[in-house]
Amino acid sequence: MHVYDAVVIGAGQAGLSASYHLGRLGIDHVVLDGDDAAGGAWQHRWDSLTMDDVHGVADLPGSPAPGRGHDRANEVIPGWFGEYERTHALPVARPVRVDRVESLGDLLVVRAGDRSWLTRTLVNATGTWSQPFVPYYPGAATFRGEQLHTVDYPGPEHFDGRRVLVVGGGASAVQFLGELAPRTDVVWVTRRVPVWRPGGTDWDEQAGRDAIALVEQRVRAGLPPASVVSVTGLGLRPQEQEAARLGVYDARRPMFDRIEPDGVRWADPSTGSGQAFEPVDVILWATGFRPAVSHLAPLGLRSPHGGIALRSVGKDVQTAVTAAADPRVQLVGYGPSASTIGGNRAGRAAAVAVRRYLGESRTLAG
Numbered sequence: 001m002h003v004y005d006a007v008v009i010g011a012g013q014a015g016l017s018a019s020y021h022l023g024r025l026g027i028d029h030v031v032l033d034g035d036d037a038a039g040g041a042w043q044h045r046w047d048s049l050t051m052d053d054v055h056g057v058a059d060l061p062g063s064p065a066p067g068r069g070h071d072r073a074n075e076v077i078p079g080w081f082g083e084y085e086r087t088h089a090l091p092v093a094r095p096v097r098v099d100r101v102e103s104l105g106d107l108l109v110v111r112a113g114d115r116s117w118l119t120r121t122l123v124n125a126t127g128t129w130s131q132p133f134v135p136y137y138p139g140a141a142t143f144r145g146e147q148l149h150t151v152d153y154p155g156p157e158h159f160d161g162r163r164v165l166v167v168g169g170g171a172s173a174v175q176f177l178g179e180l181a182p183r184t185d186v187v188w189v190t191r192r193v194p195v196w197r198p199g200g201t202d203w204d205e206q207a208g209r210d211a212i213a214l215v216e217q218r219v220r221a222g223l224p225p226a227s228v229v230s231v232t233g234l235g236l237r238p239q240e241q242e243a244a245r246l247g248v249y250d251a252r253r254p255m256f257d258r259i260e261p262d263g264v265r266w267a268d269p270s271t272g273s274g275q276a277f278e279p280v281d282v283i284l285w286a287t288g289f290r291p292a293v294s295h296l297a298p299l300g301l302r303s304p305h306g307g308i309a310l311r312s313v314g315k316d317v318q319t320a321v322t323a324a325a326d327p328r329v330q331l332v333g334y335g336p337s338a339s340t341i342g343g344n345r346a347g348r349a350a351a352v353a354v355r356r357y358l359g360e361s362r363t364l365a366g
Contacts, residue, residue, distance in 0.1 A: 018351055034126075050072060063080075103298070134147075150287075160184055293308065
């Protein structure tokens with residue numbers, strides 16, 4: 001059975017970046033992607049998300065990113081990814097849905113159904129899109145309306161004439177409110193009071209790096225990574241100003257206590273009795289995602305704190321990609337590199353870390 005020097009799992013932005021740099025370094029590798037076509041998570045996003053809506057897509061190595069515009073992001077970016085794979089002859093195999101990764105002596109075994117690949121190192125670039133998170137609230141199963149998560153968002157027209165409860169305090173919730181408030185009735189609830197970024201959407205590079213450094217501190221300690229936006233704060237874009245004028249962002253309410261068949265209810269903490277009820281037709285859970293890393297469970301990478309501790313070489317916090325528990329494993333698009341810019345940088349860092357590990361292991365073997 002062929003033994004690869006590296007297997008990359010995932011062909012999103014971080015995975016393509018890693019593959020490009022592995023190829024440049026002459027490292028024998030294959031990229032296993034679970035989707036039927038190129039595009040990573042972008043191909044699954046909603047139709048109303050345009051290139052003006054995305055937060056500035058970073059360039060891939062040697063290739064400039066598409067510019068902003070009114071074209072659909074779920075068409076433009078997958079097309080760009082596909083052309084990139086072809087131009088650079090990246091060794092992508094799809095669809096391959098990896099089930100688990102196991103250790104076999106000095107090697108790793110990557111399994112997908114009845115197929116398997118042997119490799120000396122692994123670059124995990126599976127992102128978060130396949131792991132939507134919906135918190136549990138009492139009564140959720142009794143709700144007679146529709147419940148959707150960000151991954152299911154069908155576009156604003158779907159909600160016309162219905163009262164929509166948007167749950168979540170991140171960028172997706174803000175975008176959904178911006179689309180929905182001008183055309184239908186909405187209610188916004190969050191677990192914490194949203195932190196708005198001074199100056200709206202403008203923030204400098206240093207502020208971004210400071211935010212990413214805080215995320216990196218968590219993964220160094222083995223804690224589950226927090227989102228970058230939880231540190232940078234939220235900002236309103238021009239397309240959300242109409243919703244702001246309507247006051248939807250100022251009317252945020254705290255999280256409800258339970259879900260009932262026709263809406264949600266807040267309890268009076270002093271008595272426990274129901275004191276406030278909001279009838280709603282739809283609950284839209286913009287409650288984020290969790291890292292898609294369950295296939296790595298056999299490797300025992302998680303710390304007692306629940307996250308995968310990472311370490312980096314150098315001062316760039318976005319190069320924290322090496323699993324502290326197993327230097328054969330690199331994680332890109334996880335923690336401090338979970339952004340378009342970070343994933344691109346992390347791809348190079350992962351390739352360099354793979355080369356370093358291979359050199360060290362061969363030196364020891366010799």
